[in-house]
Amino acid sequence: MVRSLSVVVPCHNEAENIPLFYKEITQTADFLCQRGDISTYELLFVDDGSKDETLALIKEIAAKDQRAYYISFTRNFGKEAAMLAGFAHCRGQYAVVMDADLQDPPQLLPEMFFILNNGQGWECVATRRVDRRGEPPIRSAFARLFYFMINRISDVQIVSGARDFRLMTRRMVDSILSLKEKSRFSKGLFVWAGYRTYYMDYSNVERSHGNTSWSFWKLLKYSLDGITAFSVAPLQASAIAGLLFCAGSMAAVLYFVIQKLTVNIPIQGYAMLICSLFLLGGIQLLGIGILGQYLGKIFIESKNRPDYVILDAHLPLESSPDNPCELEDLS
Ligand code: UDP
Ligand code: MG
Numbered sequence: 001m002v003r004s005l006s007v008v009v010p011c012h013n014e015a016e017n018i019p020l021f022y023k024e025i026t027q028t029a030d031f032l033c034q035r036g037d038i039s040t041y042e043l044l045f046v047d048d049g050s051k052d053e054t055l056a057l058i059k060e061i062a063a064k065d066q067r068a069y070y071i072s073f074t075r076n077f078g079k080e081a082a083m084l085a086g087f088a089h090c091r092g093q094y095a096v097v098m099d100a101d102l103q104d105p106p107q108l109l110p111e112m113f114f115i116l117n118n119g120q121g122w123e124c125v126a127t128r129r130v131d132r133r134g135e136p137p138i139r140s141a142f143a144r145l146f147y148f149m150i151n152r153i154s155d156v157q158i159v160s161g162a163r164d165f166r167l168m169t170r171r172m173v174d175s176i177l178s179l180k181e182k183s184r185f186s187k188g189l190f191v192w193a194g195y196r197t198y199y200m201d202y203s204n205v206e207r208s209h210g211n212t213s214w215s216f217w218k219l220l221k222y223s224l225d226g227i228t229a230f231s232v233a234p235l236q237a238s239a240i241a242g243l244l245f246c247a248g249s250m251a252a253v254l255y256f257v258i259q260k261l262t263v264n265i266p267i268q269g270y271a272m273l274i275c276s277l278f279l280l281g282g283i284q285l286l287g288i289g290i291l292g293q294y295l296g297k298i299f300i301e302s303k304n305r306p307d308y309v310i311l312d313a314h315l316p317l318e319s320s321p322d323n324p325c326e327l328e329d330l331s
Helices: 018-035 054-064 079-089 106-116 137-153 170-178 186-193 216-230 233-262 270-303
Strands: 004-011 040-047 068-073 094-097 124-129 162-169 197-202 310-314
Touching: 004 018, 004 079, 018 040, 018 054, 018 106, 040 054, 040 079, 054 068, 054 310, 068 079, 079 094, 079 170, 094 106, 094 170, 106 124, 106 162, 106 197, 137 216, 162 170, 162 186, 170 186, 186 216, 216 270, 233 270
Parallel strands: 004 040, 004 094, 040 068, 124 197
Antiparallel strands: 068 310, 094 162, 124 162
16 A cells, blocks of 8 residues: 655745755655655645745755655745645645754654554644743743633643644545634644544754744734634623623612612712723723624635635646646746
8 A cells, every 4th residue: 555645844934944854854754665654755845935045945856856846825824824735735645744944853753653553543643842942931931821721711622832743644634624714723723623643742942044933923913813713712701791890880889879878978989980981991992802803703704715825836736636727837
């Protein structure tokens, strides 16, 4: 039986890393072929609107290596879109997503295959960073807070430190592809799809070259997207807060009216009035803001725009029966 592996590599400005990554991944994949875990493999680079030499380097690799393919987007659509394009066009019985910066060490792949094939019915071997060496402490603290929150308020349980770097069976890839939502939060989608997943621990590896494309604000937005994609708890919380405040204010009104009627104490306290006005105004705005987040999501989904636009691609012929225009080399 032919057992093929697809390596999906989202790349955004990774020119310095591509040659190194290519060298390491081919070494490891060749080893997997020799050991008999796979009989063949393909590398699918997805150039996500890079502004440096990334695409040129990928094209160079694809020209000399028949196992290498690429897709190039018209602009930067984000890692989620790049991963989706990779899944949609890869053909392997197994697929693995790997960062081009070598933060997902190819050396872990043999062990991942060993676990996947150990007869215990694993469909996915995911990786989990057990430390956050080299990461700014503030970013780590927010990441921990995010995992704590999302696991509290949503049905999916995302393992803290889980990476997108995971080896999956074709069945699982197809399930991920069947999820058609636009604002994608893959860490949650992988868990939502189910399947028996083994989490393999490893120590964080720093980027081989360049800087992460995730600024603090981008990460914060991505986290909010993740929470709103997998939970309606913020909506419920704002409704409950609204209810509590209504009940509280009614009780206060009753209290003052009764006081006035029984002991005839004049109603005082402008300061308190102003404070409660601000408090209530703030809470209302927060509620509207939360509502807006979900409304925005519906707005984006309802437009049903494609997740990405392909400018140039070199893909295997049988990879995309639904998209004949993407079949040949578009360059
Ligand atoms: N990436 C991408 N599009 C983007 C940002 C990142 O395809 O808009 C790729 C990037 O080239 C890398 C992977 O996604 O291969 C992870 O990105 P990065 O290393 O910046 O993230 P981190 O590892 O810091 O979470
Ligand atoms: Mg990285």
